[in-house]
Amino acid sequence: xxxxxxxxxxxxxxxxxxxxxxxxxxxxxxxxxxxxxxxxxxxxxxxxxxxxxxxxxxxxxxxxxxxxxxxxxxxxxxxxxxxxxxxxxxxxxxxxxxxxxxxxxxxxxxxxxxxxxxxxxxxxxxxxxxxxxxxxxxxxxxxxxxxxxxxxxxxxxxxxxxxxxxxxxxxxxxxxxxxxxxxxxxxxxxxxxxxxxxxxxxxxxxxxxxxxxxxxxxxxxxxxxxxxxxxxxxxxxxxxxxxxxxxxxxxxxxxxxxxxxxxxxxxxxxxxxxxxxxxxxxxxxxxxxxxxxxxxxxxxxxxxxxxxxxxxxxxxxxxxxxxxxxxxxxxxxxxxxxxxxxxxxxxxxxxxxxxxxxxxxxxxxxxxxxxxxxxxxxxxxxxxxxxxxxxxxxxxxxxxxxxxxxxxxxxxxxxxxxxxxxxxxxxxxxxxxxxxxxxxxxxxxxxxxxxxxxxxxxxxxxxxxxxxxxxxxxxxxxxxxxxxxx
Numbered sequence: 097x098x099x100x101x102x103x104x105x106x107x108x109x110x111x112x113x114x115x116x117x118x119x120x121x122x123x124x125x126x127x128x129x130x131x132x133x134x135x136x137x138x139x140x141x142x143x144x145x146x147x148x149x150x151x152x153x154x155x156x157x158x159x160x161x162x163x164x165x166x167x168x169x170x171x172x173x174x175x176x177x178x179x180x181x182x183x184x185x186x187x188x189x190x191x192x193x194x195x196x197x198x199x200x201x202x203x204x205x206x207x208x209x210x211x212x213x214x215x216x217x218x219x220x221x222x223x224x225x226x227x228x229x230x231x232x233x234x235x236x237x238x239x240x241x242x243x244x245x246x247x248x249x250x251x252x253x254x255x256x257x258x259x260x261x262x263x264x265x266x267x268x269x270x271x272x273x274x275x276x277x278x279x280x281x282x283x284x285x286x287x288x289x290x291x292x293x294x295x296x297x298x299x300x301x302x303x304x305x306x307x308x309x310x311x312x313x314x315x316x317x318x319x320x321x322x323x324x325x326x327x328x329x330x331x332x333x334x335x336x337x338x339x340x341x342x343x344x345x346x347x348x349x350x351x352x353x354x355x356x357x358x359x360x361x362x363x364x365x366x367x368x369x370x371x372x373x374x375x376x377x378x379x380x381x382x383x384x385x386x387x388x389x390x391x392x393x394x395x396x397x398x399x400x401x402x403x404x405x406x407x408x409x410x411x412x413x414x415x416x417x418x419x420x421x422x423x424x425x426x427x428x429x430x431x432x433x434x435x436x437x438x439x440x441x442x443x444x445x446x447x448x449x450x451x452x453x454x455x456x457x458x459x460x461x462x463x464x465x466x467x468x469x470x471x472x473x474x475x476x477x478x479x480x481x482x483x484x485x486x487x488x489x490x491x492x493x494x495x496x497x498x499x500x501x502x503x504x505x506x507x508x509x510x511x512x513x514x515x516x517x518x519x520x521x522x523x524x525x526x527x528x529x530x531x532x533x534x535x536x537x538x539x540x541x542x543x544x545x546x547x548x549x550x551x552x553x554x555x556x557x558x559x560x561x562x563x564x565x566x567x568x569x570x571x572x573x574x575x576x577x578x579x580x581x582x
Contacts, residue, residue: 235281435485
């Protein structure tokens with residue numbers, strides 16, 4: 097059974113959905129005023145994998161992930177560029193989809209936008225006012241935090257300590273320093289909507305509560321996001337949602353850790369900030385960085401732990417994936433007449449499937465799950481040498497594909513750069529070298545094998561060098577044959 101670390105309880109809790117066989121999950125999405133960064137990539141991947149594993153485990157998953165498309169940052173960016181807020185948000189929503197497609201992140205089943213749920217937000221704010229948990233100040237509406245006695249139960253903070261440490265000069269109209277805006281009265285030049293309290297726009301926290309309850313109900317299973325959202329965003333979501341309904345809002349709160357650059361938290365102020373598209377295009381990274389490389393790197397660390405991002409980590413991910421795809425090529429080669437290692441390979445795949453599930457059930461322990469696949473890769477390479485029938489070769493390939501799909505990895509069509517050797521090589525002057533045909537390559541390899549048998553190692557080395565000049569690498573095998581790749 098899947099157990100997930102629940103920030104609310106501070107423990108790994110068995111996942112038992114409200115509706116048997118159905119998992120309802122809400123994840124806080126991006127505020128669409130800029131390109132997504134590597135931190136957004138990590139959060140997107142974590143919850144993409146959680147969704148995939150729930151589906152692999154037999155659940156029907158209803159997954160909502162929102163766009164915050166009205167916000168101070170959006171308004172500021174629109175003013176700076178002299179365009180409408182809608183122009184800004186549509187641009188960066190499209191950019192988000194492009195980035196997520198490269199990462200292999202599937203679209204959520206529901207993708208609500210805050211501006212499309214103003215009526216739901218107004219209804220929820222009005223409900224809080226009617227229950228005496230919110231108050232009006234001019235055209236604004238605030239949630240009164242002390243009306244929710246268990247405020248701080250997610251972040252494990254005490255309200256008295258928060259009140260004492262808060263700045264009191266932020267807005268003197270608030271009754272208590274920790275009160276937060278549910279509705280903001282309109283200002284000149286800002287987008288606004290009609291409400292019983294005058295024209296204005298929603299506060300950030302109320303948007304997610306209204307959208308989640310609208311699409312998943314007043315109580316649902318999983319709420320997710322980055323650790324930076326625990327306080328105050330998710331804390332405030334709980335207060336206003338539970339305050340309005342008298343029910344638990346989400347039963348499991350799941351949060352992913354930060355991305356670090358050289359062991360420092362990534363931030364624009366430190367100058368160590370990378371967008372997803374920069375990673376795919378900047379020349380300082382290993383050539384032809386792909387989404388699968390980035391996925392493998394990020395999933396090689398447990399989702400709740402900080403992960404240190406570097407070019408070396410991408411190179412290691414590339415090398416690890418190369419090892420898998422080299423194996424897949426070997427498994428596709430003609431099989432021998434016998435299958436001496438068939439039974440041991442059947443047992444190995446069964447052990448891997450069990451180890452994989454055990455790791456993923458343990459709070460999505462993707463590093464251990466990846467290690468299980470790596471172990472199977474090693475066993476499969478040995479089994480090929482011993483003799484593996486075509487039937488079992490196919491079964492092994494399918495096992496990698498099935499388990500890899502849970503992680504969004506090891507789908508042959510996704511290996512975009514094919515070990516980065518399929519571009520036409522250049523000579524020292526930068527002029528393109530004519531690519532050899534497969535027949536030419538096979539002929540030169542056959543000639544090299546004959547040269548080695550005749551102990552003419554000078555000719556064998558010359559043939560290897562000639563092939564290398566055309567971007568062809570050779571792997572000699574124990575049985576005297578050779579494999580090649582571009």
